[in-house]
Amino acid sequence: MRELTYVEAIREGLNQAMAADPRVFLIGEDVGVYGGAFGASAGLHQQYGAGRVVDTPISEAGIAGACVGAALTGMRPVGEIQFMDFITISMEQLVLQAAKIRYMFGGKATVPMVLRTPGGSGTGAAAQHSESLENWFVHIPGLKVVMPSTPYDAKGLLLAAIDDDNPVIFVEHKLLYKTKGPVPEEPYRLPLGQTDVKRVGKHLTVVATSIMVPRALQAAEQLAAEGIELEVVDPRTLSPLDEGPIVQSVIKTGRLMVVHEAHKNGGFGGEIVGRVAESEAFDYLEAPVKRLCGLDVPIPYNRTLEAAAVPQVADIVREARALVK
Amino acid sequence: MATRTKNTATANRQPRATASAVRTAAIPTEWGQTGAIERLRKMMVIRAFEEKAEELFSLGRVHGTMHLSIGQEASAVGAASALREGDYLLNTHRGHGHCLAWFGSEVQLMMAEFMGKETGYCRGRGGSMHIANVDANNLGANGIVAGGLPISVGVGLSIKQRGTDQVCLTVFGDGGANTGAFHEALNMASIWQLPVVYLCENNQYAMSMPMKKAFNIPRVADRALGYGIPGVTVDGNDIVAVYRAMQDAVARARAGEGPTLVESVTYRWRGHSKSDKQAYRTRDEVKEWQAQDPIRRFGRVLKLAEAEFDAHRAWADQRINEAVTFSEASAEPKIEQILEGIYA
Ligand SMILES: Cc1ncc(C[n+]2csc(CCOP(=O)(O)OP(=O)(O)O)c2C)c(N)n1
Ligand SMILES: [Mg+2]
Numbered sequence: 305m306r307e308l309t310y311v312e313a314i315r316e317g318l319n320q321a322m323a324a325d326p327r328v329f330l331i332g333e334d335v336g337v338y339g340g341a342f343g344a345s346a347g348l349h350q351q352y353g354a355g356r357v358v359d360t361p362i363s364e365a366g367i368a369g370a371c372v373g374a375a376l377t378g379m380r381p382v383g384e385i386q387f388m389d390f391i392t393i394s395m396e397q398l399v400l401q402a403a404k405i406r407y408m409f410g411g412k413a414t415v416p417m418v419l420r421t422p423g424g425s426g427t428g429a430a431a432q433h434s435e436s437l438e439n440w441f442v443h444i445p446g447l448k449v450v451m452p453s454t455p456y457d458a459k460g461l462l463l464a465a466i467d468d469d470n471p472v473i474f475v476e477h478k479l480l481y482k483t484k485g486p487v488p489e490e491p492y493r494l495p496l497g498q499t500d501v502k503r504v505g506k507h508l509t510v511v512a513t514s515i516m517v518p519r520a521l522q523a524a525e526q527l528a529a530e531g532i533e534l535e536v537v538d539p540r541t542l543s544p545l546d547e548g549p550i551v552q553s554v555i556k557t558g559r560l561m562v563v564h565e566a567h568k569n570g571g572f573g574g575e576i577v578g579r580v581a582e583s584e585a586f587d588y589l590e591a592p593v594k595r596l597c598g599l600d601v602p603i604p605y606n607r608t609l610e611a612a613a614v615p616q617v618a619d620i621v622r623e624a625r626a627l628v629k
Numbered sequence: 630m631a632t633r634t635k636n637t638a639t640a641n642r643q644p645r646a647t648a649s650a651v652r653t654a655a656i657p658t659e660w661g662q663t664g665a666i667e668r669l670r671k672m673m674v675i676r677a678f679e680e681k682a683e684e685l686f687s688l689g690r691v692h693g694t695m696h697l698s699i700g701q702e703a704s705a706v707g708a709a710s711a712l713r714e715g716d717y718l719l720n721t722h723r724g725h726g727h728c729l730a731w732f733g734s735e736v737q738l739m740m741a742e743f744m745g746k747e748t749g750y751c752r753g754r755g756g757s758m759h760i761a762n763v764d765a766n767n768l769g770a771n772g773i774v775a776g777g778l779p780i781s782v783g784v785g786l787s788i789k790q791r792g793t794d795q796v797c798l799t800v801f802g803d804g805g806a807n808t809g810a811f812h813e814a815l816n817m818a819s820i821w822q823l824p825v826v827y828l829c830e831n832n833q834y835a836m837s838m839p840m841k842k843a844f845n846i847p848r849v850a851d852r853a854l855g856y857g858i859p860g861v862t863v864d865g866n867d868i869v870a871v872y873r874a875m876q877d878a879v880a881r882a883r884a885g886e887g888p889t890l891v892e893s894v895t896y897r898w899r900g901h902s903k904s905d906k907q908a909y910r911t912r913d914e915v916k917e918w919q920a921q922d923p924i925r926r927f928g929r930v931l932k933l934a935e936a937e938f939d940a941h942r943a944w945a946d947q948r949i950n951e952a953v954t955f956s957e958a959s960a961e962p963k964i965e966q967i968l969e970g971i972y973a
Contacts, residue, residue, distance in 0.1 A: 337909050338837035361807035361843040362774045362835055390773070393809070428693025430756045432772030601968055605756030606745035607692050612964045 305486035313455035313487045314344050314420070314476065317462035318382065320491040322352055325380060328466060331358040332367055332384030341386045342422055342481050368394035368419060372402045372471075375417040380466055388423035388475065389435040402471040403446030414469045418462070424477040424515055424565055425603040425614055434603035434610075436566035438513075441473045442543045442575065448472040448496055449542040453517035455485040457540055460494030468496060477515045499546040501553065505533035507628045509553040509560050511576050512536060516563040516615060523620035532628050542572055550576065551583040558590035559627055565614045568597035596623050656930060657869060660710075665931055666941070668710060668868060672702035672924045673945035674736060675726040679899075681949045682725070682743060682757070686903060691744055695757040696723040700866075700898035703923030704830050705730045707871025708798060708893070711879045717766045717784050717797040719777035721830070722758050723897070724770035727800055733765045740952035746959035753962045754970070766795075774835075775805035778814035778827075785823025785888075796882045797825045804835025806849045815890065819856040822887035826878040829890065830865060832897045837909040850892040858888050865893030866923040869930070896921075 308316065321328045329352075330345055336359040339346030349357040360367055364385055371381040385391045391398070402415050425434035441449045448470050452458035458476070465472040502517055503524050512520040517538045524534035535553050539545055554560050560580055562573035573595035580586065580593065598614045656665045679697045686695065698705065705726030712718075714732045721727075725743075728734060742749025742760050750760050761769030768784070771777045781799040788795045805811060806829050818825050829849045833840050846852070853860025859881070863874040871893055878889035896918035900907050907915075928938045 333835075334837045336837070338905075341836075359838055359842070361838060362804040363807055363809070365809050428691075428756070430693065430758055430772065431754075432758065432776075433694075599967065601971055602754075604754045604962070604967065605693060605751075605759070606753040606962050608964060609754070609962055609967050612967055 306489060307484045308455050308487040309481065310452075310455045310458050310476070310483050310485075311343055311481040313459040314462055315346060315348070316487070317459040317491075318345060319348060319351070321382070321463060321466045322348065322356060324491065327378065327380040328382060329356040329358065329374075329379065330382050330384065331360060331370055333360055333362055333386050335359060335384050340384060342478065344384065344420070344476075364390045364393035365397055368397035369401070371417040371419060372397055372405070372415055375415045375471070376405065376413060381417050382466060383417065383419045385419060385421040387433050387435075388421045388437055389432050391419070391421055391437060394419070395440075398441070398447065398471065398473070399444050403444045406470075407446060415471045416469045418465045418472045418474050420462075420474045420476060422476045422478045422481075424479060425610055426479045426515075428605065428607060428610065430605040431602035436564070436598065438473070438475050438542055439566060439570065439572045439575070442572060446471070448544065449475065450496060450540065451475045451514045451542055452540060453480065453502075453512075453514050453538050455483065455487045457494060457500070457538075459487055460492050461496065461540060463491055464493040464496050467493065472496070475514065479515050480518075483518065494540070497541045497544045497546050499549040500538045500540055501535065501549060502538045503534065503536040505535035505557070507533050507557055507559065508624055509535045509537060509550070509557045510563060510620070510624065511550055511560070512538060512563040513542065513565075513572065515565060519615065519617045520563055520620055522617045523624060526617070526621050527624055530625070532625065534624060539576075545575070545579070547579045547583070551580060551585045554580050554585035555588045558588050560589065561594040561596060561624060561627055563596045563615055563620055565598050567600045568595055569600045571595070571597050573597050591627055594623055594627055596620060655869070657872065662931070665927075668706050669924070669927050669931060670941050670945060671706045671730055672868070672927065673942050674948055675702045675705060675729050676924060677942070677945040677949040678725055678729060678736065678739065681740075681953060683899070685744070685953075693756055694902045694904075695743075696902050697899045698723050698726040698897065700918065700923070701830060701832060701895045702726055703868035703927065704828075704865040704871050704893040704895050707868040708800070708828050708875045710868075710872045711875035712796060712798055715766060716795050717768055719768050719781050719784065719797060719799045720770040721777070721800050721802060721805070722770060722772055722774070723802065723830070724760065724800065725757070728760050728762065728767060728770065731762065731765060731767045734762060734767075736948055737952040737955040738762075740949070741956040741959050744956040744959075745961070746956050747962045748956070748959040752970075775801050775808040775810040777801065778805065778808070778810045781825045781827070782814050782817045782823065785818055785825045786821065788824050789821070794883050795824065796879050798828060799825055800828045800830060802835060803829060803831040803833070803840045803849055804838065804843070805829070806852060807835070807843055815852070815856045815858065815888065818888040819858045822885065824882040824885070825888045826875065826882055827888060827890045828875070829892045830895055831892050832895050834897070834901070834909070836901045836905075839909065848892060850890055853890040856890075858890060860890045860892065862892045862894060865895030866921045866926060868923060868927050895923075
């Protein structure tokens with residue numbers, strides 16, 4: 305199959321959604337002639353014009369609110385928040401409006417919007433451009449949270465998110481944009497709320513999100529040479545979470561490690577561990593569970609410190625080995 | 630030089646300051662030739678710092694991103710000249726210049742921070758977008774557009790409650806003036822008559838967004854009307870003009886007469902950040918503004934011979950090279966100390 309980068313896959317998804325449905329439009333800072341800070345909408349402005357690829361002033365509350373209002377009145381907006389950090393400015397519209405409107409209105413309204421945003425560290429942009437805030441949204445009923453880890457997942461999940469009648473926070477990762485993988489040319493949808501087993505193994509279940517999926521797969525490759533077989537499980541949609549495959553995997557391996565980039569304290573790892581502890585898999589655990597997460601520190605600028613602040617392949621290898629022993 | 634926004638609609642019809650409309654003021658007597666040369670050199674140090682930053686980046690010796698202020702040096706140095714030691718600075722992401730222009734700045738500590746070293750102003754934890762010199766009341770650059778604006782309200786309140794005559798200089802870009810934070814901050818500062826000067830460096834673009842498309846008014850300073858404060862537009866490539874406008878604003882603030890919005894019209898010569906193809910503007914436009922080089926212009930005001938001008942620039946380059954040498958010899962932060970300094 306043809307290979308695309310993650311950002312190309314997103315761009316193709318956006319393009320196909322816009323071509324198929326006049327209700328879909330893009331809105332965000334520098335999404336037009338600049339093509340988006342990371343190039344996700346490159347060329348779409350030329351193709352669809354400024355009416356459907358809408359450049360905004362620096363107004364993150366406004367972007368989120370514009371999505372809510374347009375979605376509420378029959379459009380299917382796809383907003384872009386240039387860095388996930390700036391979504392803090394959009395929070396009121398997302399958490400108090402987008403997430404709640406349908407329920408508060410007795411189920412009579414829909415808010416079919418997608419808000420795309422790149423999270424994560426690794427670019428040297430320091431503490432205010434490196435956040436991983438996905439779990440803030442996982443906490444809110446009414447929002448869906450998607451975090452693709454491959455080009456294939458990115459396109460399929462994006463098209464499904466645009467089709468979805470709910471507000472979806474679509475969290476991309478800056479370091480994944482240039483990663484390559486097979487992507488079908490035609491439009492396809494990967495249902496939201498479907499966990500994917502990325503590698504089958506028997507000794508340890510590694511639940512990883514976003515950039516940590518390729519890192520876990522690399523670790524699995526290394527450990528396979530030692531005879532340790534990791535099962536790498538990617539929830540892909542953090543909310544609503546499809547926990548079945550995770551529970552089944554832990555029943556099989558008897559061990560669980562969760563790996564994510566976001567801070568450990570209050571992070572998504574706690575949710576996974578909680579779900580497993582409440583499930584039938586609890587009786588099968590042969591070792592304490594492990595959360596390997598970002599340190600509870602603002603992302604430092606210095607290159608060495610920055611890398612040390614979040615799990616790397618070597619960390620996954622080391623911790624997995626320790627768990628299996 | 631400076632255009633004051635009046636409480637009439639006529640302000641809207643005044644032509645926008647352009648590269649061709651600029652004029653140059655005489656040297657302020659309080660500077661004298663020595664003070665003027667000092668300021669010329671300061672602008673040159675900023676230019677040299679930025680050029681070195683660009684070079685280090687292209688050589689892969691620093692990572693991350695940076696926002697160069699080449700072409701905007703007069704705004705930073707002119708503004709800082711109107712304040713005094715003990716005043717506060719809240720800076721922008723494009724803040725290398727203001728930081729260098731601020732009181733007691735040490736260029737080697739700036740460079741060390743930029744290069745992520747333990748000796749840097751923020752121990753290598755902050756980097757280009759977060760350089761602060763807290764000891765000198767430089768409360769830091771900001772990675773968040775307009776992130777410093779609401780903070781300025783608190784600084785202003787604090788100055789008032791402590792009963793000092795300090796002033797807070799708050800710098801942001803044209804893009805920053807379109808955030809909700811801008812509105813909340815200017816309104817609060819106005820109703821409480823806080824000692825803050827809002828310096829909007831209108832460099833014509835917020836990343837790729839031209840000022841013309843992001844505003845339905847010709848001047849950012851026109852916004853001042855809505856807050857009941859004075860708004861002034863000034864040629865930001867004229868260091869003396871910026872200084873004069875800022876002097877008025879600072880005097881008002883210090884006298885307890887409240888905030889002023891000063892719009893400094895300038896231009897960034899480089900791309901927005903490291904990865905910018907600049908598809909949103911023309912080379913001719915850039916050239917037109919480069920002809921208004923604030924450093925050359927001030928050199929002409931000072932009637933410097935070419936050789937003398939070059940000697941000052943060589944002096945600035947020397948400072949920067951020393952700063953790089955210092956930074957290269959400096960230690961990297963230690964991984965064991967990564968968790969230090971999160972809580973007090
Ligand atoms: C709240 C927020 N939104 C978006 C960004 C990304 N961003 C950084 S600088 C910038 C443009 C800022 O334009 P302006 O305020 O005019 O300052 P300039 O860069 O021109 O100096 C943008 C969009 C950010 N850092 N913070
Ligand atoms: Mg600007």
